[in-house]
Amino acid sequence: MIKLVFLGTSDATPSIRRNHTSIFLNYNEENMLIDCGEGTQRQIRKAGLNPCKITRILITHWHGDHVLGIPGILQTLSLTGYNKTLFIYGPKGTNEFMKNLFKTFVFTKNYPIEIKEVEGKFFETNDFYLEAELMSHNISCNAYVFVKKGKIKIDKKKLKKSGLPHGPVLKKIKEGEDVIYNKKKYSAKNLIFKENDEKISFIFDTSMNKKIVSFVKNSDLLICESTFALDIKSKSKKLILTHLSQRYEKNPGKILDEAQKIFKKSFLVNDLDVIEI
Numbered sequence: 001m002i003k004l005v006f007l008g009t010s011d012a013t014p015s016i017r018r019n020h021t022s023i024f025l026n027y028n029e030e031n032m033l034i035d036c037g038e039g040t041q042r043q044i045r046k047a048g049l050n051p052c053k054i055t056r057i058l059i060t061h062w063h064g065d066h067v068l069g070i071p072g073i074l075q076t077l078s079l080t081g082y083n084k085t086l087f088i089y090g091p092k093g094t095n096e097f098m099k100n101l102f103k104t105f106v107f108t109k110n111y112p113i114e115i116k117e118v119e120g121k122f123f124e125t126n127d128f129y130l131e132a133e134l135m136s137h138n139i140s141c142n143a144y145v146f147v148k149k150g151k152i153k154i155d156k157k158k159l160k161k162s163g164l165p166h167g168p169v170l171k172k173i174k175e176g177e178d179v180i181y182n183k184k185k186y187s188a189k190n191l192i193f194k195e196n197d198e199k200i201s202f203i204f205d206t207s208m209n210k211k212i213v214s215f216v217k218n219s220d221l222l223i224c225e226s227t228f229a230l231d232i233k234s235k236s237k238k239l240i241l242t243h244l245s246q247r248y249e250k251n252p253g254k255i256l257d258e259a260q261k262i263f264k265k266s267f268l269v270n271d272l273d274v275i276e277i
């Protein structure tokens, strides 16, 4: 299961109800932050999460409302005995920005930090991968996708019909290998199928550009600050609206209504909302 916690859902200016942008994504042992606006670490506490479990921070771009929480988190991790490598990813320029940040604050860094400027697929395990695409904003700005890979499964009905026993023979089939059993050949592709991938896309502060639709295509969740009518073209299943302007503080339903007119499956999130898929 993939768990998302919306730590902050405001735009450039935080409000009483909405903190600066940050989204927490948990999948198995991975705990990532997508952006880390001011106040993110208090939101982490309010959500009952442990900052020491963070494995990666993905930065969309270096406007303050998306990154002002980074020095605070880094300091807290030092003070609370963080003992693994923290990976920080961002668009072009991230190395320089991080260098400047370390020059600005006096703090003892007692754990390794690996900083990577990323584009394309930049991290992959057997279970999931992360991909970045450069968007158009007035500074370098990445959109990200998290894709949980569909697993190879045995079709139980077909297996029963085939009469193949459980054990090493079946293991080979699951690995895609054809097998010979009792002098009969069994083709793996007839007995296995791949689950659908699950895709979550994160897009912030970009103007409409040609790359967005193909990058977020077939998202199970498209997390976006504006509709762009993207939802229809990209065949996403659900649109999550966040990064809400103060203009809508008293009437957030207005933006939701507008979005739902274009795409019915639009949802508006508030701070500390949790979505599991």
Ligand SMILES: [Zn+2]
Binding pocket: 061, 063, 137, 205
């Ligand atoms: Zn921005």
